[in-house]
Amino acid sequence: MLMAEAGKPNILVLWGDDIGWYNISHNNRGAMGYQTPNIDRIAGEGIEFTDFYAQQSCTAGRAAFITGQNPLRTGLTKVGIPGADLGLQAEDPTIAELLKPHGYVTGQFGKNHLGDKDEFLPSNHGFDEFYGNLYHLNAEDEPEHPDYPKDPSFRERFGPRGVIHSFPDGRITD
Structure with missing residues (x-):
């Protein structure tokens, strides 16, 4: 501890x-x-x-808290989807980056919802460790839903990544 x-x-x-x-x-x-x-x-x-202040979506709320900025400024105003190019940008300061110079060790655990690509992971934005999910709570269940598209290429391109454990050195386990 x-x-x-x-x-x-x-x-x-x-x-x-x-x-x-x-x-x-x-x-x-x-x-x-x-x-x-x-x-x-x-x-x-x-x-x-x-x-x-509460935001209209989980993505906007997380963006506002983690960056201290209005979600309009970050572009993170609506819920992102798997594979999207939208996510937390390198120029957006994060609470983790601002705490680092003061000797804090930081982690984010649970749902992130600030971008699907590796470049958007919390561990690439000042957090020492991320263990969680990139989407909403039941995203991993969706491919099992009877109405989810059956084409394997759809799931490969748009399917959820599952639980991720990542670190600033680039190590990622899915």
Whole structure:
């Protein structure tokens, strides 16, 4: 486990799609009928951010948070698809790149949704490690859906890549 240097806080961001601020029991005090005790504990021991802007899609929201820019500036305003040329650009600063000079080790785990090609992977934008998925939650199930195109060349060209583990040195495992 990595510990923060003296005086330097650990930074942990929990991100979820389609979840409202009020859905966390720390914020609703149990009014929603369920508890999120681990998230509540983390929130109680840390700093809670309560002022924010939500974007219209998961891609736009992630782009805004990771770069600190309006999604219109990054071009990441709508959900990307497998094989698309659209993704996080080299000139877009990321929170990981900005934390590096301050001695932080960074990782992104879970859904990325900021581009399909290797050049768009978080590990190519300042993150020391990425382990996750490039698309929405059930993307790996889609090829098994009865209505998914059966032509193997379609899946090869447009199919989801699956879970990826990548590092800044270019190592990638699918």
